[in-house]
Amino acid sequence: MNFLYKKIFFYFSFFIFLSFKSYSAEVNAETFVLKLTNEAKLIFNDKSLNLESRLKKLNDISQNYLDLDALAGYTLGDYRDKATSAEKDSFNKLFREYFIKNMSSKLNDFADQELKILDSKKINENNIIVSTKIFSKKDAQEINVDWRIYSKESKLLARDLVVEGLSLARTQREEFASIIASRGFAGVINALETFNKSH
Amino acid sequence: MKKTLLAFTFLVLFNSKTIYASNLPDCSESINRSFFAFNMAVDKYFIKPIAEIYNVLPVEARSSINNALLNIETTISVPNQILQGNFGEAVISISRFAINSTIGILGLFDPATALGLEKTNREDFGQTLAVWGIDHGCYAVAPFLGPTSPRDLVGRIVGIYGDYFYMVTTGDKTVLGENLGDTVYWVTKGTDLINFRSQNIKSSENLEKNSLDLYSTYKSLYLQRRENLIKNSKRAENQYGASEDDWKKIK
Numbered sequence: 001m002n003f004l005y006k007k008i009f010f011y012f013s014f015f016i017f018l019s020f021k022s023y024s025a026e027v028n029a030e031t032f033v034l035k036l037t038n039e040a041k042l043i044f045n046d047k048s049l050n051l052e053s054r055l056k057k058l059n060d061i062s063q064n065y066l067d068l069d070a071l072a073g074y075t076l077g078d079y080r081d082k083a084t085s086a087e088k089d090s091f092n093k094l095f096r097e098y099f100i101k102n103m104s105s106k107l108n109d110f111a112d113q114e115l116k117i118l119d120s121k122k123i124n125e126n127n128i129i130v131s132t133k134i135f136s137k138k139d140a141q142e143i144n145v146d147w148r149i150y151s152k153e154s155k156l157l158a159r160d161l162v163v164e165g166l167s168l169a170r171t172q173r174e175e176f177a178s179i180i181a182s183r184g185f186a187g188v189i190n191a192l193e194t195f196n197k198s199h
Numbered sequence: 200m201k202k203t204l205l206a207f208t209f210l211v212l213f214n215s216k217t218i219y220a221s222n223l224p225d226c227s228e229s230i231n232r233s234f235f236a237f238n239m240a241v242d243k244y245f246i247k248p249i250a251e252i253y254n255v256l257p258v259e260a261r262s263s264i265n266n267a268l269l270n271i272e273t274t275i276s277v278p279n280q281i282l283q284g285n286f287g288e289a290v291i292s293i294s295r296f297a298i299n300s301t302i303g304i305l306g307l308f309d310p311a312t313a314l315g316l317e318k319t320n321r322e323d324f325g326q327t328l329a330v331w332g333i334d335h336g337c338y339a340v341a342p343f344l345g346p347t348s349p350r351d352l353v354g355r356i357v358g359i360y361g362d363y364f365y366m367v368t369t370g371d372k373t374v375l376g377e378n379l380g381d382t383v384y385w386v387t388k389g390t391d392l393i394n395f396r397s398q399n400i401k402s403s404e405n406l407e408k409n410s411l412d413l414y415s416t417y418k419s420l421y422l423q424r425r426e427n428l429i430k431n432s433k434r435a436e437n438q439y440g441a442s443e444d445d446w447k448k449i450k
Contacts, residue, residue, distance in 0.1 A: 073449045174418070179411060
């Protein structure tokens with residue numbers, strides 16, 4: 001009988017331990033999103049920054065908060081396995097610059113909006129989805145934004161934004177796939193170079 | 200003969216193979232790209248300028264118009280909620296419609312939500328066909344209508360003739376002994392288009408500025424949106440499924 005109690009106590013403690021571990025991972029991910037958005041807002045609201053300084057600061061944020069190499073790999077889709085390491089290096093470098101310039105333009109409109117954390121859910125061992133709502137007083141609009149947060153060796157990094165159910169990573173991947181199908185991988189490199197030079 | 204032709208067309212349009220939306224075949228891409236360019240020009244010179252003027256209206260006015268348009272859309276959603284077997288949602292939709300059309304003054308206000316009747320999912324006949332297991336068919340862009348597929352195009356056509364609002368305006372049915380007339384129908388549909396466009400001005404400008412291939416960006420967004428509508432998913436959960444395997448490959 002005593003053995004049975006011990007066994008029940010062990011399983012109960014183990015369950016509590018696992019639940020707490022999972023719960024704390026989700027709380028950490030929520031705090032991470034708040035920190036990321038607050039730091040980004042400071043940059044967008046700092047009117048003294050010129051475009052070059054803003055991009056530099058965003059690049060610094062991206063090093064600490066975004067998993068851009070993973071995102072680059074994901075957006076390459078099926079071509080990821082065919083690309084040589086030289087091609088991947090070249091693509092990753094161009095993609096990073098493209099992404100930061102792209103985000104700088106996209107997020108500028110959201111700088112004055114309020115973000116509220118709704119909840120978070122661990123969907124598998126390394127991925128947590130943090131659900132947020134962004135409020136725009138000016139347009140009287142509410143936008144649902146979900147953040148895919150990847151945890152690796154206790155470090156958290158954002159991998160994707162899903163705005164009203166539309167994944168930015170998936171949209172980007174399908175855009176690259178279309179270019180690869182019509183103009184090959186060189187077409188993607190060329191398109192990224194052209195964009196980066198003109199923005 | 201007509202029936203055989205119709206059945207044949209149906210089979211050609213909806214091949215039986217299950218296709219995941221992101222891999223949907225673009226059977227007539229060059230024609231689609233031409234229609235896409237045409238639609239973008241129509242938008243640039245006609246629709247967007249009107250939407251920009253519409254945005255000058257106070258937020259409260261636009262919000263009320265949006266409420267009224269959503270209320271009218273209930274006449275499309277309810278039959279499709281029933282056809283999809285969502286009877287509970289249909290009852291809520293009908294209750295919301297009754298409350299908002301009367302107390303809410305023709306749907307301009309939304310007292311139903313305040314009374315605890317939350318908004319239900321928007322349904323159309325294209326979604327119903329998808330729930331019934333009919334595949335998209337090839338991706339297509341229709342002039343003036345934009346991104347679509349044979350399934351959604353059939354859904355739109357059936358949806359017009361099966362819409363109670365169409366019947367009591369352009370059709371020969373009456374509501375409270377009156378037919379509301381063609382003008383009410385076309386003004387409502389025109390306002391709906393401008394209202395939708397006005398809500399997406401910033402995001403579409405961003406896409407135009409930052410996309411490397413605008414055509415495929417719109418294609419991807421359209422397909423993701425349709426997937427979400429069919430699965431009644433508003434958040435990221437719809438993205439876990441197929442894309443999750445790809446994410447797992449990334450270390």
